[in-house]
Amino acid sequence: MxxxxxxxxxxxxxxxxxxxxxxxxxxxxxxxxENPEITATVASVRTLYPGAAPDKVEQLVTKKLEDHxxxxxNILKVTSTSQESVSSILVELVPGTDTKQSWDxxxxxxxxxxxxxxxxxxxxxxxxxxTEISEQILHLVVDKPEQFESLRALTENWKEQxxxxxxxxxxxxxxxxxxxxxxxxxxxxxxKYRLNWGLIAQALQTSRERVxxxxxDQNNQRLYHQLTGEWDSAEDVAETVVFRSDxxxxxxxxxxxxxxxxxxxxxxxxxYYNGKPAIDIAIKAQKVSMCLLCRTALMRK
Numbered sequence: 198m199x200x201x202x203x204x205x206x207x208x209x210x211x212x213x214x215x216x217x218x219x220x221x222x223x224x225x226x227x228x229x230x231e232n233p234e235i236t237a238t239v240a241s242v243r244t245l246y247p248g249a250a251p252d253k254v255e256q257l258v259t260k261k262l263e264d265h266x267x268x269x270x271n272i273l274k275v276t277s278t279s280q281e282s283v284s285s286i287l288v289e290l291v292p293g294t295d296t297k298q299s300w301d302x303x304x305x306x307x308x309x310x311x312x313x314x315x316x317x318x319x320x321x322x323x324x325x326x327x328t329e330i331s332e333q334i335l336h337l338v339v340d341k342p343e344q345f346e347s348l349r350a351l352t353e354n355w356k357e358q359x360x361x362x363x364x365x366x367x368x369x370x371x372x373x374x375x376x377x378x379x380x381x382x383x384x385x386x387x388x389k390y391r392l393n394w395g396l397i398a399q400a401l402q403t404s405r406e407r408v409x410x411x412x413x414d415q416n417n418q419r420l421y422h423q424l425t426g427e428w429d430s431a432e433d434v435a436e437t438v439v440f441r442s443d444x445x446x447x448x449x450x451x452x453x454x455x456x457x458x459x460x461x462x463x464x465x466x467x468x469y470y471n472g473k474p475a476i477d478i479a480i481k482a483q484k485v486s487m488c489l490l491c492r493t494a495l496m497r498k
Contacts (some may be wrong), residue, residue: 255279372468
């Protein structure tokens, strides 16, 4: 065979040249993407049960949801974690399963499971895009973290406008601290009016509908606290009446015994770009890459 190839080496070289040309043509025609499309076979289910201990979450929420999820076909594995106030479940499908149909079935199962959950538990939230990759990341760089607040309106505006671009599945702002209303009680004023923090917390709780804000450790006891719905501003919170006297005097408001101000939460995740603090806007596209369209839309808007 080798001897024959050497004997007809011109023909051999011609076939080799043809093979090389065809190979280069096919390779150059292959579609290439920095972030290849991935069909996710894993979904997460997150359910809040405010104020419940981990064992209660496990018994009254996680197990109830797992019973309904395990009724599905093509389930490879179900993994769960029960923490204080939160139930987290990961559902993994058998490879090759029709994910769209399976996730629709999962939503139906979770909806039917809601009747078995405690009244205080919130609706289960399903996320089927946990393997989603950011197609484009925009960096907003500042000299110091204190300047982040001046970019809040800009980032929210960009976020809302980029969501309207065709092909964009979601837009996430990373590195911008969440806003919160900070209440600092004045011990001297509390003593003057013979009030304590418990009465203040109760006044805030009963002023509107309940919304969980977290826990407070005091005297070896963990107490769960909730605030009311949507506060419009720090001034709105400051105007909350915390005590009414039996006499004809004016009611005592929160601002009379505390300093109330809008502040930001401590950042758990800090972003740096070329050594400087930054805010990232992560744009996640649908199956067809829309990076160029996102850049064009951003420049126009």
